[in-house]
Amino acid sequence: MQPLVIAHRGASGYRPEHSRSAYDLAIELGADAIEPDLVPTKDGVLVLRHENEVSGTTDVADRPEFRDRRTTKTIDGHRLTGWFTEDFTWDEVRTLRTRERLPELRPASRQHDGEDTVLRLEDLLAILDAAPRRVGLVAEVKHASAFAAAGFSMASLLDGVLGDAGWRGDDRLTVESFEKGVLRQVAEHGTGGRLVYLQEARGAAADEVAAAGSAAPTYAAERTDAALTRLASEFDGISVDLPTLMAGVDTRAVDDPRPVRSDVVDRAHAAGLAVYTWTLRPENRFLPAALRRGGDLAATGDWERWFTSVLRTGVDGVFADHADLAVRARSLVAGQPGPA
Template sequence: MPRRTPLVIGHRGAPGYRPEHSRSSYALAFELGVDAVEPDVVVSRDGVLVVRHENEISGTTDVAERAEFADRRTTKTVDGDALTGWFTEDFTWDELSTLHCRERIADVRPSSASFDGEQTVLRLLDVLDAARTASLEQGREIGVVLEIKHATYFASLGWDVAALVEAELREAGWDAGQWPLTVESFESTVLLTLKDRGIPAAYVYLLEAAGRPFDLVAAQGKAAPTYAHTASPAGLDALVGRVDGISIDKRMILAPDRLGRSSGPSPIVADAHERGLRVFTWTCRPENRFLIGQFRTRGGPSEFGDWEAEWSVIRDAGIDGVFVDHPDLGVAFFRDARGAAR
């Protein structure tokens, strides 16, 4: 059954106010009342699951300013895209643990960037422990929505990411359903592998608005299904019994036309609910840069636009979970009486 109000998930903590995936970002998200937080995980050279949005880390750490790591700069192809920078798989955890977090979009969030350099990079274990501690301190359950990044790419380097995740969940005591756990990925292969390993969690398949999942492209080439097909009724039929839900780009709900005007909510949420699938959406942000054209206002990309109007379309679609960068706004809008009024 759809939830009366959606889960409010701190997307990488509270990155509207602190550098993403930093300890203070997660601490602030807990303080502001999120139901769960979302760490992204990638792999270090020695097999540690590191909490970073991507394995290329020049934009979110101070690695480029560290002279001792200058020779690690390189170009790689990750999921079909050529990237130049510094990559987690070229560093041990001990080395990565010396790097400091920084704001990824400082031009939009200068206040968050004022906290650059204050805190070091985290492991998955650190976030799991922090969520459990916050749950006990606040007397409420705070979940973790764990996103697995680039599993097929890391498999090409010899890493079984599902096995690494299983081991770290067991080490942290998150392996037996004691705490609310969701696992998500844009690659269904790693989701189903981890599910087969018996880790009790909700398994949620991430869908882009366009393109194809890299794991299936690697296995099937041009025969791989598109994300758009997977989001169709026939594609959703094929997910029933395999995963517990989908997590979709908010544009798939807003359905903007060529002029940036919403024609939503689209039927995707109702279609998924008819099949017993939960629906999460990402990412609700208030700044003009991230709103569709209809809801942007004057003042530039960093100014808050008419975010409440955009979020109303998403809320009214009946979603089960929403990722937010500003947890206070998300909690107030989606959970309190004002936001849940319809």
């Protein structure tokens, strides 16, 4: 089976992330699934934002009526100042306009600032249901333990929305999180779908740190053979960052048909876990130094060599800001004969 191309926050290389236009374009560009990030409002509505602090992705800082909502919070150990979704009702959040998060890197996308409003999870489900072909959902639950401390059960909120929209138990559904606890809660609710544990290269899961402090197992420790076997007893897959996936791997020429060996892919597959990776982006800023072209970090580098090398590891799915480029890279890999 060919690896899935998952549109990272929609077509976020071309439109402000998590906007309706980003989702619509991702479907048009051939994405197999769309990945939204889920955070709650004060009244428990799951909205689609990369983080609950939204000054970088909306016009909230320019809205005088919300000036007094600016505050400082500590989220998963990081101190942040700005405007947070859980301090707004849905009726307030729905008035915010989306903005490009990386305006210097993606000026073309910046031209679409202000065109769309913030959406809820049910809005995206309706978009997917109306799509001209089957498109999956890979829903990332953000900061579950931090929100639990603030009185929000993210698993319950998710289960409620999916149930109301007819998505509960739908085989198009995947739920992912950097915290195992909320994935277990999703399973307890009987929400259905595949459960994927996100892992950073370093550090430890926020819920593990909250429970065990400095004794919390690191993400790296959860990638040993024994740990992967334990994860496979509860979850369907893991999702790792590209440096972890490609550690020690040489990139191949675009027309090189040989497979690329990735230690974490091989060992996770042996344990019975699917493997996903994030995030494929074509700009020089996000490419290995050897694949950058010219001195402008916003310019496009040798993305084909990078994307095809990643896909040759046997990974089960890739997150991409530019779904069309990932689809093209997949076709290049699929169209090559195997080694003699």
